[in-house]
Amino acid sequence: MLQYLKISLYLMFHHAHFVKSCSDWRQWPEHSSPVPIVGFWGRSNVGKSSLLNALLGEKIAHVSNTPGRTQLLNLFFHPARKERGPDCLFCDLPGYGYANVSKKDANLISGRLYDYLENSPYSPNMLIWLLDARHGCTSTDFSVVPLIAALAEKAEICVISTKNDKISRTQQLKNKAQLEKQLRLVGINSEVLLWSTLHNKQELLMAIEQKINHFCSNFQPTNKLS
Numbered sequence: 001m002l003q004y005l006k007i008s009l010y011l012m013f014h015h016a017h018f019v020k021s022c023s024d025w026r027q028w029p030e031h032s033s034p035v036p037i038v039g040f041w042g043r044s045n046v047g048k049s050s051l052l053n054a055l056l057g058e059k060i061a062h063v064s065n066t067p068g069r070t071q072l073l074n075l076f077f078h079p080a081r082k083e084r085g086p087d088c089l090f091c092d093l094p095g096y097g098y099a100n101v102s103k104k105d106a107n108l109i110s111g112r113l114y115d116y117l118e119n120s121p122y123s124p125n126m127l128i129w130l131l132d133a134r135h136g137c138t139s140t141d142f143s144v145v146p147l148i149a150a151l152a153e154k155a156e157i158c159v160i161s162t163k164n165d166k167i168s169r170t171q172q173l174k175n176k177a178q179l180e181k182q183l184r185l186v187g188i189n190s191e192v193l194l195w196s197t198l199h200n201k202q203e204l205l206m207a208i209e210q211k212i213n214h215f216c217s218n219f220q221p222t223n224k225l226s
Contacts, residue, residue, distance in 0.1 A: 016056035019075040019089070024112055025120035036088045036219040038212055039124030043140055044095035046130045047162040050197055052076065052092055054205055071109050073116060088216045091124060097140040117147060126156040126215050133161040133175050137182050145186050152188065156215050159183065159190045160208065165198035
């Protein structure tokens, strides 16, 4: 059996929409059609939901100023659109680092998340790793590098620098070069794409979409469920 999802009921819709929230990957929708899975991950409050909504073209993912608001695997169907690539499934992952929850709940969420990324047959085929432009790759970000590196053996890794509207253009480019150098030192050879909700939004969004669409267009399902 191939790695894919049962989304036939959703295909009657020709717009992006919420599919399901899962506390555990074993609650994943039943599979039947091959669809690439694109995961979105980063430190709590890094801006995942804002980027997701921009890519989906609708305000579906909940945006909050409270760190750790995303505590489940939230799935969104992104249908094929003219000149915008094939169908795919976006998976909004719980952020790591500080969250406004108890330590017990934080450990539970973290355990389920790592179980999904390390052991699930539905782990992302492409992982969008978001880093805050103002802080670069922090010690908290570096703590997940071993897992990112392990995922890179079976998935495409795309690094996106967020919240660039908070810094100057000169600082954006300087931070981008510095971040790419930091990541190369730990074995992650990925171009860093910039994201801002205020400046050059459409241009930056197009670059990110092209990256995702190129991968999804060349997606080859594997036999991870067999």
